[in-house]
Amino acid sequence: MIQKVRNFTDSTNFSNALKVTLASAIPVLLFSYTGNFQIGFNIALGAFLTYPSDIPSNRKHRINGILVAALIVAGNNLVVNLLYPQPWILYPAMAAMIFFFSMISVYGQRATQVSFSALLSICLAFGHIHEGWEMLQYSGLMLVGGLFYLLISLTFNYIRPHRYIELQVAECLRLTSKYMKLRGDLWKIDSPREKIIEKQLYLQVELNTIHENLREILIRNRTHSNGTSDQTRKLTLVFISLLEILELALSTSFDHSKLHQKFADHPKVLATYQNLAYNLASTLKAIFKSLENHKKYVPKHSLLKDLEALENVILAYEQELGKEKASEGVWMLSNMLHYAEKQIEKIKIVERAFMPNFNSNDYRGRDKNLDKLMTPQYYPWSTFRENLSFSSTIFRHSLRLTATIMIAFLLGSLFPFQNVYWILLTIVVIMRPGYGLTKERSFHRIIGTVAGGLIAFAILLVVHNHIIIGALAITSMILGFTFTSINYKVGATFVTIYVVFVYGIITPNINDVIQYRILDTVVGAGLAFLANYFFWPSWEFMSQPIYIKKSIEANRDYLNEISLFYNNKGEVTTSYRIARKNAFIEVGNLMASFQRMSQEPKSKQKQVQQVYxxxxxxxxxxxxxxxLGTYIQTHKTSKASEAFNVVVQTVTKNLNYAITFADLELSGTLAQSEPNEDLAMRFTELKNMRAKELKEAHLSEDDEYQLKMQEAQLVIEQLVWLTNLSESIVKAAKLLNQTK
Structure with missing residues (x-):
């Protein structure tokens, strides 16, 4: 329990919650002591509204994001106060501001968080209307609050500059370990392989998110002062190794059914390999635990001994059956052994990184050109303009959010709601572009608000000391912000407790506060839920053709880069790495889209099986x-044959067909492709590669001969498999088009 509490308080979520709580509580406590509570409250509000824009990245982008958010928050408050006396100007201006600030989400994650701060500030401005000099003073204090939060954030970063990166690397270790564990589960005879593969696909979505976070914080930071530290270099090396481990795991697939059938009479062989596979995962998990818990890493598994055990059982198998009879089985087992050797080699690098006296200079060069993999950060007006159409999910969401908030304003003028801005805040916090997440957050928000209101009311019936209530409010605020991104229901509960406690200190009518807060939350959640269903809904089936198209395009581009590398040899190019990264990301995005579809109403889950x-x-x-790419990189290969290039061209052609079908716009415009007789001849040519090699005198040496045969076999198998897969993708995309 102590360790769990320690891990909780050491988490990034807790650290972020502590930052915003300190930035909000310090001004209130300080100015309340001098009798100027309102000044402290205004500063605290500015800090609270600026906080969402503080997302991890390099220092320059982080400071710029917080400063922009602070200025927007103060500016929005001033505009609302200036226009409030003229409602015929105020409401059109509010609609335009809400739409604009919602639309800036097209510029990525940081812009989305700045957008959230901006929308919150517009809603909260209606809770505190001022006139004359007061409105300028109030907005100025909010700007001070934003700057104070920036100071707090930079202080935290100075005290623990690498902790966020360490926790993200730890999470990457945990997820990669989990992925490796699932690969080990596949070796069970009765394993539910389809379910395991599905879990791996979902895990790929999580890994993509972590990888992007680490690229942002590690690679972009390399141009700044802390980017060249030993700790950063070490963590960058670990990140690169984890990417390679995952790629190697993904690139090495085994026919488990065939292997179980082949070695049914020799169960010890596969049991020994499965034990090694599990220990690969356990080693990564142990490193994760040591990093998370601030403990010295002590290896628990001897992977080299496990590898030696596998070598021994392979040798025993060969001796038992005889060299000729065991040749096919030995070849299969040798592939498994080779994979394990490569994984151990990479895992050992990760292990050494957390050992004493580790010198990152020994691995210099492995991280070169990584910055070229990053997407440049700039914000052209053309991106905004191109999204001003109903084909854009953000555009639909912006219209929906604007319309819903304006309806809330109308309801507020027709019915005697005490705090209309609570309804507005609920809509902004709950409403998301997707139906599934909005529905989930609506129910969690209502449950959390009701539970929090009841708990706070029960405590206030017993506790009347303002100091105790204030301490409980601060504790609830920390817990509320910590749990918001972990468990929204629990987070909403603590946030409600915090709000009720604050009102319990400043107003005697706490019963009314609780009742109105629950009512406003229910109304806001209801409006958000209904709007996502009826106002320009962005059902996932509408955007899935885009994700399908992008994933096929990314795989096609990756294939072309592999072909270029195989033909030209030399160093791995930046374009190759970018194509590989994009392929991983786009396939993950497609699976994430499928996940979102599964949360939508059954009537909107169109072609769900086909998409999956x-x-x-x-x-x-x-x-x-x-x-194929990993093999070519890690082996000295012969010159790519003409047959190889013809097959690659055919696979590319198939994928281009699939891309066109996936567009769902050109139905019936493509004729069905004829069987490629030349392709069949090329496969025959490829299969004759072994026979040709036998006639080459300079390959008489056994080792060189085996290497050539291994290359020929792997390349042939992968090309046949790629062709079959590309044809299956064409058929699936065509069927998706026909049933749209």
Missing amino acids: KLAVLNHTLLSSLAS
Whole structure:
């Protein structure tokens, strides 16, 4: 329990909650002591509204984001106060501001958080209307609050500059370990393989998010002062190794059914390998635990001994059956052994990074050109303009949010709600572009608000000391912000407790506060839920063709880069790495889209099985491409044959067909492709590669001969598999088009 509490308080969520709580509580406590509570409250409000824009990145972007948010928060408050006396100007201006600030989300995660701060500030401005000099003073104090939060944030970063990166790397270790554990589960004879593969696909979505976070904080930071520290170099090396471990795991697939059948009479062989597979995962998990808990890493598994045990059982198998009879089985087991050797090599690098006396200079060069993999951060007006159409999910969401808030204003003028701005805040906090998340957050918000209101009311019936209530309010605020991104229901409960406690200190009518807060929350959640269903809904089936198209395009581009590398040899190019990264991301995005669809009403889950099939096919295609690419990178290969290039062209052609079908716009415009007789001849040519090699005198040496045969076999198998997969993708995309 002590360790769990320690991990909780050491988490990024708790750290962020502590920052915003300190930035909000210090001004209130300080100015209340001098009798100027309102000044402290205004500063605290500015800090609270600026907080959402503080997302991890390099220092420059982080400071700029917080400063922009602070200025927007103060500016919005001033505009609302200036226009409030003229409602015929106020409401059109509010609609335009809400739409604009919602639309800036098209510029990415940081812009989305700044947008959230801006929308919150517009809503809260209606809770505190001022006139004359007071409105300028009030807005100025909010700006001070934003700047004070920036100071607090930079102080935290100075005290623990690397902790966020360490926790993100730890999370990456945990997820990669989980992925490796699932691969080990596949070796069970009765394992539910389809379910395990589905879990791996969902896990890929989580890994993509962590990878993007680490690229942002590690790679972009390399141009700044803390980007060149030993700790940052070490964590960058670990991140690169984890990417390679995942790619190698994805690129190496085994026919488990065939292997179980082949070694049914020799169960010790596969049991030994499965034990090694589990220990690979356990080693990464142990490193994760040591990093998370601030403990010295002590290896629990001897992977080299496990590898030696596998070598021994392979040798025993060969001796038992005889070299000739065991040749096929030994070849299969040798592939498994080779995979394990490569994984152990990479895991050992991660292990050494957390050992004493580790020198990151020994691995210099592995992180070169990483900055070229990052997407440049700029905000062209053209991006905003291109999204001003109903084909844009953000545009639909912006219209929906604007209309819903304006309806809330109308309801506020027709019915005697005490705090209309609470309804507005609930709408902004709950409403998301997707139906599923909005529905979930609506119910969680209502449950959390009711539970929090009842708990706070019960405590206030017993406790009347303002100091105790204030301490409980601060504690509730910390817990509320900590749990908001972990468990929204629990987070909403603590936030409600905090709000009720604050009102319990400043107003005697606490019963009314609780009743109105619950009522306003229910109304706001109801409006958000209904609006997402009826106002320009963005059902996932509407955007899935885009995700399908992008995933196929990314795989096609990755294949083309592999082909170029195989033909030209040399160093791995930046364009190759970018294509590989994009392929992983886009396949993950497609699976994330499928996840969102599964949360929508059954009537809106159109072609759900077909979409899932395409997601699995694209993931399998990526696995095959990664296998081919990894082999070419890690082996000295011969010159690419003409047959190889013809097959690659055919696979590319198939994927281009699939891309066109996935568009769902050109139905019936493409003729069905004829069987490629030349392709069949090329496969025959490829299969004859072994026979040709036998006639080459300079390959008489056994080791060199085996390497050539291994290359020929793997390349042939992957090309046949790629062709079959590309044809399956064409059929699936065509069927998706026909049933739209």
